[in-house]
Amino acid sequence: MSRTEAAPAQARGDLTERLLAGLPAEAVLTDPDVTASYAHDMASFCPAGAPAAVVLPRTVEQVQHVMRTATELRVPVVPQGARTGLSGAANASDGCIVLSLTRMDRILEISPVDRVAVVEPGVVNAALSRAVGEHGLFYPPDPSSWEMCTIGGNIGTASGGLCCVKYGVTAEYVLGLDVVLADGRLMSTGRRTAKGVAGYDLTRLFVGSEGSLGIVVRAVLALRPQPPRQLALAAEFASAAAACDAVCAIMAGGHVPALLELMDRTTVKAVNDLAHMGLPETTEALLLAAFDTPDPAADLAAVGALCEAAGATQVVPAEDAAESELLLQARRLSLPALEAVRGVTMIDDVCVPRSRLADLVEGVARIADRHRLTIGVVAHAGDGNTHPTVCFDAGDPEESRRARASFDEIMALGLELGGTITGEHGVGVLKKEWLAREIGPVGIEMQRAVKQAFDPLGILNPGKLF
Amino acid sequence: MSRTEAAPAQARGDLTERLLAGLPAEAVLTDPDVTASYAHDMASFCPAGAPAAVVLPRTVEQVQHVMRTATELRVPVVPQGARTGLSGAANASDGCIVLSLTRMDRILEISPVDRVAVVEPGVVNAALSRAVGEHGLFYPPDPSSWEMCTIGGNIGTASGGLCCVKYGVTAEYVLGLDVVLADGRLMSTGRRTAKGVAGYDLTRLFVGSEGSLGIVVRAVLALRPQPPRQLALAAEFASAAAACDAVCAIMAGGHVPALLELMDRTTVKAVNDLAHMGLPETTEALLLAAFDTPDPAADLAAVGALCEAAGATQVVPAEDAAESELLLQARRLSLPALEAVRGVTMIDDVCVPRSRLADLVEGVARIADRHRLTIGVVAHAGDGNTHPTVCFDAGDPEESRRARASFDEIMALGLELGGTITGEHGVGVLKKEWLAREIGPVGIEMQRAVKQAFDPLGILNPGKLF
Incomplete structure (x- = not known):
């Protein structure tokens, strides 16, 4: 089955059954009228397909089950946050599993001494900002959609915002991640310390990777002291x-x-x-x-x-x-x-x-x-x-x-003018023809090699970025 | 030939001849008494081998020639800056080419409006700090060895320093890189703009990679305005x-x-x-x-x-x-x-x-x-x-x-205590047994997969990190 064609009914039935083996019924949506509402992010001019299922896990184990199932059945997986993205990176492909992380929305820890927050990916940006504000802390990244968008989506798209000119972008606030890999294994990257250089910086590789390398299920974020009012x-x-x-x-x-x-x-x-x-x-x-x-x-x-x-x-x-x-x-x-x-x-x-x-x-x-x-x-x-x-x-x-x-x-x-095709919105579907123009054939080849290393079956958000 | 054994004289002769085809004679050192002085960085307890040759290129093309030669002859390459590192990451292996970037030491540009500097890898940290200071700018990373160490070495080891608590580490100041890959091809990563999210963040992947993924030959660095005196x-x-x-x-x-x-x-x-x-x-x-x-x-x-x-x-x-x-x-x-x-x-x-x-x-x-x-x-x-x-x-x-x-x-x-084995000195030879303990088997496997993607022949600084 080509990954861009809709799954036949039989395959879809198998898929649903397999998903339900590790997820509660209310976490697996298959009614096409309902799943269609998960097809798009907020980008214009980006095609989207019809998902075979939408899953709404609440735990890391459930995400692992989804990825194991997807690997086993060779079904593409499109991770989603609040779908406020502007490049089509969260658009469904035909027959895919939409993996919505919105129900994994707990703030697990806020530490004023260590100046870190540990969060699940579905936490809304503004909710985190307010929660850390109560501790006199500040989480700077503030995309326009901050009242709706999720931290997981911000990480996936490497979001910016208004205050980047002083405080930098999302990437600079992600210290460590827990990631479910394409085959369902769990990997931790980075650290919760202020500094750390043990091995390649895989954390940063995931930031801005638009869900194409793995599923972020937990993030350690750096915080700053709250500045005076502007x-x-x-x-x-x-x-x-x-x-x-x-x-x-x-x-x-x-x-x-x-x-x-x-x-x-x-x-x-x-x-x-x-x-x-x-x-x-x-x-x-x-x-x-x-x-x-x-x-x-x-x-x-x-x-x-x-x-x-x-x-x-x-x-x-x-x-x-x-x-x-x-x-x-x-x-x-x-x-x-x-x-x-x-x-x-x-x-x-x-x-x-x-x-x-x-x-x-x-x-x-x-x-x-x-x-x-x-x-x-x-x-x-x-x-x-x-x-x-x-x-x-x-x-x-x-x-x-x-x-x-x-x-x-x-x-x-x-x-x-020596610039880039995307400062903060990402490539997604919208600009994938342009990525090659910006980074050249050698760059594209090495980007594909990285993708291949993490997702050899090509099931993670296929058709995005490249 | 195993990569850890010394090259036989014949192979060494071939190597020298091939290197001289693209490098001036003064840039290729083979006298064992001389090359031995390039064997070590400043780490204790780290074994080092005898290089077959030390090369001191002045141009990107010369670096490309070295890497093409190394690929062709399957000779390991150990990139070096000032060898002030503390983990043995720059230590030679037997029969290797030591690739010293110290002669590529030009500051190519300093732009106060864009707050960037463009430099070759051999620029000494303190030289850059002073040069940007004349423009009212500030390059924060200040490892203890700043009067000697090079920017290329700082990038390779993801150096820290005294001012990280406010200004962060080297990684946060690297916007874009030109990298010569293992096979001699040239790749550009990142950008010279303040923001940019076009594709995977390969720039950050190279920072701290200890020369095991490619050879940095040019860097675009972010600068800050000079702060008041401390x-x-x-x-x-x-x-x-x-x-x-x-x-x-x-x-x-x-x-x-x-x-x-x-x-x-x-x-x-x-x-x-x-x-x-x-x-x-x-x-x-x-x-x-x-x-x-x-x-x-x-x-x-x-x-x-x-x-x-x-x-x-x-x-x-x-x-x-x-x-x-x-x-x-x-x-x-x-x-x-x-x-x-x-x-x-x-x-x-x-x-x-x-x-x-x-x-x-x-x-x-x-x-x-x-x-x-x-x-x-x-x-x-x-x-x-x-x-x-x-x-x-x-x-x-x-x-x-x-x-x-x-x-x-x-x-x-x-x-x-929830920490890391290395905050800023890197893994190199010194701590490679410990990396696996910190990041676990899945982490090591994915780190190796990334290494494999960039260096399929394993000629770039073998025996370091893993």
Whole structure:
């Protein structure tokens, strides 16, 4: 049976029976109407198949049973968290077992002395953030979907977020993992100590591997002390290039903002349309900077001066934490707001060296013009990580075609500028044709060799990444 | 030919001839008196063989030629930097090619806007630190050997240092690599952008792989803005346990020291004996804390109070940067000073969760008593990373035997306490028997599978790690 064809009824029956030998009935879903609801993550333009079954284990042993069964019957397994991913990495393939980790959602330990949390993969990011906050601790990675997305999904996709410019990405907070391998064996990687170099760093290999190397069933996460509350400013610019100049001046000047975000005019207008926030629509680009330092007002003053030197037409520091939170909220609403423009969006995720940020933003504007499309640019500007967001009407095939073409041209531009096709959303299905362009034939060959080492039968999330 | 036997003269002649086809004569050393000087790194108790040749390439193409030759003739290759490693990972094997990267020592680029440096592997750590410092930038990893050790060696061994407690280890500063594979092909990994998740994280796989997966010929390193100068304090304690309690209180209290180091009485005395520094020998444990924050005096006052609450008998803040530097210097002299005690040392490198630091330090004292040995403990206490340093007379076989036994017992204790056998020095030859104990049979099998994927002929630094 080809792995991309639907399993025949007989095989599906066998599979269900085998799964039920190690899982309670309520943990195995086979009604096609129900399983269909597990077919997709939040990416546009990514095909998805019909799962043969959805399993919802609560224990490591149950996950091991699922993988042993999958190995025995040669059935592909697609691991899933909250399906908030943006690259189709969690999309089902025909006849697969969807392995949802959402019920393994216990926080097993929080240690203020060791500054670690030990969690199951289904813990929601925001739930962990709040729980560690009660101990005066901080789990920095904060993807936009943080109220829904799971730690397991964050690990699988190597998620980023707003505060990466200061605190880095998910990968930097994963100290150790328990992983169920393709054949059902359990392996521990890494450590719970602050440091450790015993053997190859398999922990990091699993981070961002999109479920293609094994199933994460437990993670030891590094925590930080909770910083002071952020204070933010907004700076308006008459051109996106001037805003990017300000970003370069801020970073070259040795400042360490807790966030440094850019919203272009299209995005600002979309947010106002959606949420009536009264953001300044007369601007070409809005830069948001925030500091969580001991004296954020002083840092904001210095950064405000750099913005003015770069040509900011207005610099507005927030008066207090509430005003700062409002600015942040505007930024967090950018993607839903852009989605409302034409009904559907494709969110690109190109990261360039920040010295090339202006070139990217200007290039995206040219691509939008050429394709007669609205493309809003929001960016984790301090990291050079842009999300050019192509707005289009999915009911219009010709417009959809132009949307896809512009999406690809933006990636090509990113590579041309020395950047990457994905700063934080991953490859999944959406960009797998592009991975080879970025990393070249030798890179692809070695990536495949690693995949082969962990998953010789090719049952773990096949069709993703490569 | 077995890889551990010396190459017969004929084979050695063929090898030399083939190497000279792609390398200038001055880059190929075969005089056994000369090549013998490349046999060892700085680890005790690690066997080393006689190289067939030492090569000193200056270009990527020359490294590729070496690896193509090695593949063709099935000759093992041992990559080396400055040979300051402490686990024997750079030790030659009989008949091998020693591949010294020390002549590839150019800093190719330093970008303040992108906060990256691009370097060849032979750049000395201190040379890079000084060069980026001139741009107001900071390359944090600072192993004790920083004036000698190379970036390539730091990457191969995943080096740590004093400032890891705030700034992390080498791994966190490696964004991308150019690697020559076992068969001579060139592969690029990672990125020069701040973020990027395109494919498996092969960059991190190479960091700490001790030259067993490929030869790093170029690295893109992340930099930070230069922090303010450190201000330090010293706190004396009547017991090591009280000092460890202070460490826990400081870290649980949300403080972020730039270093937090512990020296026990044995170490303090040894440093005084070596360098007449006038450190207080009446103490059982000396804790050094330093801050590079905007207001270090305030942070030191808070930490000093926590030390006193934990039972410090005296807390002495440095008056200025010069006094702070003196304390740091005392710490940096600890290992040479302990070496002078009995002529030779075995430096262990056990890292435990910092909540178990006191248990480890006390356990080491029991082990020292039982074996009638002097074991000085210096520790990156803030990270729980201890260097119990066994002092012994290598001319006394019985004492040497007890030294080795105590060294192993310290690792066993570290594992028992939930720690790792190596926090920052690596596995190399010294601890390869112990790696399996730490990561278990499934872990070892998957580590070997990764090795097999990159080095199917087993020519890259064989006999290390496993």
